[in-house]
Amino acid sequence: MSLTSLLLPDGELRVIRCDITDKIISCGDGDSALLYLYVVKTGTRLDDTVAMRELNFSKDRYEKAVFTLTNIMIEQQANLETINEPQKARKPNYTSNEIRLAVTTDHKFSAVCDSAEDALGTLLSDKDIRSLYMIYDYLGLPAEVIIELLSYLKRDRQKIDRHTIEREAYLWTDAGIYTYADAQKHLEKIEAEKPLMDAIFKYINVVGRDPSMKERQFASACINRGFTPEAVELAIERMYANIEQFSLNYLKKILISWHEKGVHTVSEITAIEPQSKKVAKPAENPEPQTDKLEDWEIEWLEELRRYEQNNKED
Secondary structure, eight states, rough: OOOHHHSOOSOOOOOOOOOHHHHHHHHTTHHHHHHHHHHHGGGGGGHHEEEHHHHHHHHHHHHHHHHHHHHHHHHHHHHHHHHSSTTGGSSSOOOHHHHHHHHHOHHHHHHHHHHHHHTTTTTOOHHHHHHHHIIIIISSOOOOHHHHHHHHHHHHHHHOOOHHHHHHHHHHTTTTTOOOHHHHHHHHHHHHHHHHHHHHHHHTTTOOOOOOHHHHHHHHHHHHHTTOHHHHHHHHHHHHHHHHSSHHHHHHHHHHHHHTTTSSSSHHHHHHTTOOOOOOOOGGSSOOOGGHHHHHHHHHHHHHHHHHHHHHHH
C-alpha cells in the first residue's frame, strides 16, 4: 500500500497553504508544524486549552509553537503589503498547455473564468487566467469560494482588476476561508461591519473613490479592536491639533496608545484624557502644547520638524 493512499483517504478535505508549509519546514520546528495541522483541522473552533490537551503540549511548548506560527504569518502579511503582486517570486510558472487544459477540462475552473469575466466586464487575458489558476491551484481556494469572492468584489469596488482579485484571495486564505460556508460567514461579517467601515472611510477622507489596501486594513483593524467611528474622528482631530496634517501612521499610533489603555469610545477616552476635545481646523491652531503630549508624540513632532528643516535647507 502506498503512502499516498494512506494519507489521502476518503472524507472531509482541508487545504493547507504551500507557502506557509514551506516556511514551517525551513524553520524546522515540529511543534509549529503540528499546531498548524491542528489549526487547519479545527478552523475557527480553536480553543487554546483544548488544543494543549489534544496535542499533549505543555503551556510553554504550546506558547512557543504559537509564537513561531504568529511570526510566520506576520512576515507573510508584511510581504503582502510591500509588493504589488503578492508572493510574485514564489508563484508557479504554469505552461500554456497547463492553462489550456485547466480551462477546457476542469469545469469548475471554467466556471471561475466565466464569473471573472462577469466581474471584470471584459474578456479575460492570458495573465488574468494565469492569475485565477494560481488562486485556484496554488492557493487552493475552491471554485465556489473564488466565485463568492468575485461576486463580493464586483458589488464592493468601483473598479477591479486581476491584482485586486489576487490580493483579496491572499487575504481570504490568510483568514482560513476555504469552504463555501466560511465564505458566507465572512461576507456576513463584512456586511454587518459595512456601516462602520463607511463611517471610518468618511472620517479619513475616502470620498468618491475606492479605499486603498492600507486604508481598508486600517478601518478593519479599528473595528476589530473595538473602536467606534466617533473615536476615530476624535483621534483625527487630535492628530490635526498636534501635527497639523494627515498622517495614517500617526493616527495609528494614537489609536494603539488608546487600545493599550483599554479605551475605545469617546466617553472612555475623554474620561482619562480630558484634553481630547473637539478642536478647530489646523490652520486656526497655535503651536501644540507639548506638556499635554505623550513621549512618542513629542518625538514624532521633533522628527517632523527636523525633516521639514532638512527639506528647506535642500
